[in-house]
Amino acid sequence: AFGEAHSSYTIGITQNNVGVDSYQTTYEQAFIAAAEENDAVEVVVLDAGGDVARQIAQMEDLIQQEVDAIIIWPTNGEAVIPAVRKASQADIPVIVTNSNIAEQGFDFVASFSGPDNITQGARSAEIMCDRFKAQGIEGEAQIVQISGQPGYTTAIERAKGFEDRLPEVCPDVTLVETQPGDWNREKSQQVMEAFLVKYDDIDGVYAGDDNMGVGALNAAKAAGRAGDITFVGATNFAVGYEAMAAGEYWGSIYQSPVDDAEAALQTAIDVLDGKDVPFLNYFDTPKITQDNMDEFTKPVF
Amino acid sequence: MQGFLARQGILVAFAVFMIAFAVANPRFIDIDNVFGVIRSSAILGVMALGVTFVVIGGNLDLSVGSMMSFSTIVVLDLHDKIGPTLAIPSMFAMTLALGAFIGILVGYLKLNSLIVTLGMLSAIHGLTLTYSGGKNMDIADKSGTWFSVFGQGSVAGLPMPILIFAGLAIVLSIILSRTPFGRKVYAVGGNGVAATFSGIPRARVVFMTYLMSSFCVATAGLIQASRSLGSQNTVGQGMELEVLAAVILGGASLLGGSGTIFKTVIGVLILGFIQNGLLLLGLAFYAQYIVTWIIIILAVWLDIAAKRGGLWSRIA
Amino acid sequence: MTDQTPALRLEGIVKTFPGVRALDGVSLTVMPGEVHALMGENGAGKSTLMKVLGGILAPNEGQIFIEEQPTVMSSPMNAKAKGVVFIHQELSLADELTVAENIFLGELPKKSFGRVDWQRLYDETDAILKTLNVGFAARTRVGDLSIANQQMVEIARALTVEPRAVIFDEPTASLTDAEKVVLFEVIADLQSRGVGVIYISHRMEEIFKITDRISVLRDGQYRGTLNTAETNEEEVTQLMIGRTLDLSRNESTHELGEVALEVRGLSCGGLFEDVSFSVRRGEVVGFYGLVGAGRTEIAETLFGLREPSAGTIHLAGEEVSIHSPADAIKRGISLVPEDRKGQGLILGMNCRDNMTLPQVSDLTAGPFVSDGAEVAIFDQYRDKLDIRTPGWRQLVGNLSGGNQQKIVIGKWLSMRPEVLIVDEPTRGIDVGSKSEIHNLIRELAAQGYAVIVISSEMPEVLHVSDRIVAMFSGRVMREFTAEEVTEDSLIQAISGLTGKTA
């Protein structure tokens, strides 16, 4: 599809923290695979390991190496803005992937490509609420929330989306407590164990991702209370999908790291090709519940 | 009595603590909750037992967290490939090999344990990622395997993780306090040169402490894997410092040569109950950090204050 | 003397440690320009008393007067400011720093902005080193010095201020004769400047050579003060331990057996070269030489702690190679090392466990350590060596220096070795115990053990040995039998004056 004129683009990517969960790992693999399939691009793949200083250093390195475009998965949506500005001053277009940077930096960014975490949180709230309505307990249901690692944009946005939307759709459902599960199944299992001791009546659990949701489910199963509780997560992982199939886990948000990665790369190429790309390039993350799960393939991660 | 208070300050602190929480929220001492806490402390606890040996021997082990991730991922992966009966010993062998590697570096090559195990923390994490391809590892057929017995089973109403933790604690406590090997660990940690001059094979003793530590890590990984039948690559991340905190809380000196398994167990339980108690009180998660800070320093302070017979340090 | 104001006076000092009343109402007066000996058995409380005086320990009761002014010594710095300088029993130096920095530790000369005035530091140090007549420079790293020279650095610290009183706590324990002469000159000089000197030592000949008066402590209590000129060793000993000792040379001889240990042409790097000797069963061979002569290194090589570069070791006629202390122990060699704190003991462990450490693997009942067997061994050697401790549970670190040394000796005697090597066995040990240890060494030999005694104390070597090997700078100079040896010939041999090896 590409002519001789732009025979080869070099695109650099600095990711948040590969290896911390399988979403990010699958993303990286999908990104590299997509790049390999495309003869016209070569990629420099870097990982910040969750450290913002390292990520800024990697931005500087990529600028210094004079790559054609930079994709960034920010470790901190605000701290990277000056580094992004530096890139734009060096005439290198920057594409933000997965979670956006703060508005102040929008001037220096060519495009954002990724899921809309606020919407995801809101959709999780809707899934939960619909379920309660079906059960007829929307008037008195009590829920707990297990959020992602404190400090991460994704965690914050998902919690915000959920907390803002819930009172709109189910004003009488109370969120009794939120504790972080650090994206970690075991940690979230411990948190849930304490919730179960503390509260006799828990009707729903919202977890920031399925990994944590399954951790909570395990705790409830061990306490013999899983049947009474609606579990809703986000970022549907394979474990969550299986638990849904087993009828233990109610719903989640379907978000594919492969889509995420491919969208980011394609956006970068489109920008380099001079195409018109929308500034906010969300890819869709639909609701998935026990009712509609046959429409989705089981996640590979 | 005062002497006892001083010597067992950590136990007293523990008791005071439990009572305070129980008053604040009676559910805290609900038997289910108590079992729940011990059960979830068991993984940390089993690791702390092994690290106690290492610390008494005068070294540190910061690699246990990432090593535990490794064991968990490996046993889960092998479970589906070669079946649980073979997977468990294979995983133990691989984890012990890592422990042996560290043991050789620290024991025989006499490299500094802080840096070696810090390096191994990173290297083993890399190894785990390579092994798993960065993916979560899950057992395909979760309901059809007896493998869940270590994490979810129970005997006579007692959950297996607690039984394993308790059993291992008793065995290791006896090894440490009653056998020649245990004595040698104390000697090597107390004064390595003098131990060598007494004909104690220092390198081998240090090597053995790391082997024991990795054995405990493998056991912890087994419980972990069996408990959730699936895991992330980062399941043990950050646990090294928690483990160390528990061992220190129990009064083991980082200079080596002192500490006991019993005290480590108390240290583990204190950490577990603090976490749980604060959660039950509905305090924000960061309160747990701050309380742990205060408890660690108070516990160690009172411990050494009792030894020197005065609250304040004599250094001018 | 009596019309002078005392330089220093201690009155009714009481100091207790948990379970120990280390000082029980001790009083002591030191006049200016006097050398005052402080004597007493191991654990009598000498060091503790001096620590109280030096501001390191606070007394429970009692008062300190300097020139009759009541004073409180709140810290070592404070004591030094008041003119009391304390030269410690244990070396108290920072290895990585230079000689100059160590001598002026805690009081480095300053320029603006807290900068060190190096010029002044080195000048003053050079001046002090010159009076001490030592062979090292101000800029030498202390860790590179021999133990004896480190001791000299410690002594040099007394000369940085104009002191009223200087305390020497067993300064000669690791000095050889040459350095002792210098030390005594330093003390004489202090004395002539009107400084009061407190001198702690277990060596009678020194005490009688340099001191004016002798005060004796026993079990933390003051026993009296004697004028050195008017007393003798017997009287002092009587006061110290409550009985007299037979200090005559050991003439008892017994049949010697076969050769237990033979060393042929042993060398180790640059430490010692071509060393040959043999020890028979029932024989005590003394190794005498200056510090650095390489005796310790030979012992360490025999004990598997160093790899010899040439030569062979034979045990009972059979050539062996020893790769580790465990090896050596298995073959019946025991080594009482020279550095008891660093090499001999685990200070944080109790007395019993220290003593049984080398054989703990054998003292088992089933898979477990047998408490009974351990305590039995401890009791036996506590009695034999008269070790003063409240019980086997006491941490070794809390014992007095001499009693610590006895624990080390007990540890190796209890191994019932074929070949026993003792390196400076009585360093810091009181006269009573010393003669007990000497008797013990003879007794062991009589029972058929082969014993090697390494010592820098000539009387000791002469006293216990059947044969003496004289060493100089890593080489064996000469061998003497007990009959032929004289002090002069021995000194000649170890100074490298006799041109040829034996």
Place this chain on the structure above:
Amino acid sequence: MKNETRANLIKQGAIWAFILVELAFFSIAGEFLSVTETAFMDFDNMLLLLKQSAPIGIIALGMTIIMINGNIDLSVGATFALAAIVLLDSMTWPFMQTLGNWAIPLAWLFALATGVVLGAISGLIVWKTGVDAFIVTLGSMLGYRGLVFMYNGEQPTSHLNWTLVDFAEAQFLGLHTATWFLLGAAILLWLLMTRTVHGRNAYAIGNNRDAAVNAGIRVGPHFLWNFMLIGFLAALSAVVFYSESGSVNPNDGMLYELWAITAVVLGGTKLSGGYGSIISTLGGVIAIQLLRKGLGHIGADTETVNLVIGLILIAVLFLDRQLNRKGKEELRT
């Protein structure tokens, strides 16, 4: 004497030799493996290297002193984060906003003061309780991190001030602002450790604490000063870094303590205290940053980076040991 100097040179030169090896390796490997055209040894890239070494580097300098002193400080990462929060948050305080650009130096002052206070807390506890610094600061590491979260929950604290960013991004005589701070701090601390009484006492205390006490050095206050110094440096590092980035996550600075310690040990400073050098620590910091940069340059993936960094650390330790061995006649203990 000659021999000693040479031995010392070998001891301290090892890290620089290692840096040269890294440079050579990545330059050559980069030719084959890197997808970009620019050379690794590019001058600008080396300037960047210095700049990127600054955040951990400045902390590592302080850690050197603490470790020479015979202590260790595990709380620097949390101190770094808390100082950053104060820096950024203080600029949003109402009275500060009325000050215009004068708010900047004031905010720096607040941040630095925070670091000094946190250091003082650890130092005071070490001094007064006599609890080992490792334990005290392990506790502080948790406690200070708790304070970080308490300040602003899980939210990042942000305040992007472009004047500040421009200052932080500026280059003077080719060197970035951060580099100037790193080198400036290194020179001052080097002078402190080699030329002043405080520095020499630090060596003495780390080398033999009892001896120092016996010699009348006031060890406690001395510790306190040094902990305040490392608190200050952790805050300085935060000031330099966050002036440029303008937003701090409550997780920032985690594991910095371990990297700082690693750099210090790579530089040859003894963990047991009494021996070490500021300049060699600078070498250690650069060596680590170079390794990261180089691995990125040749396209190593995450798992390889983790594996290699861990093993290199051990390898350098091993080499250092081999270089410092005395030979066969060494005592085998």
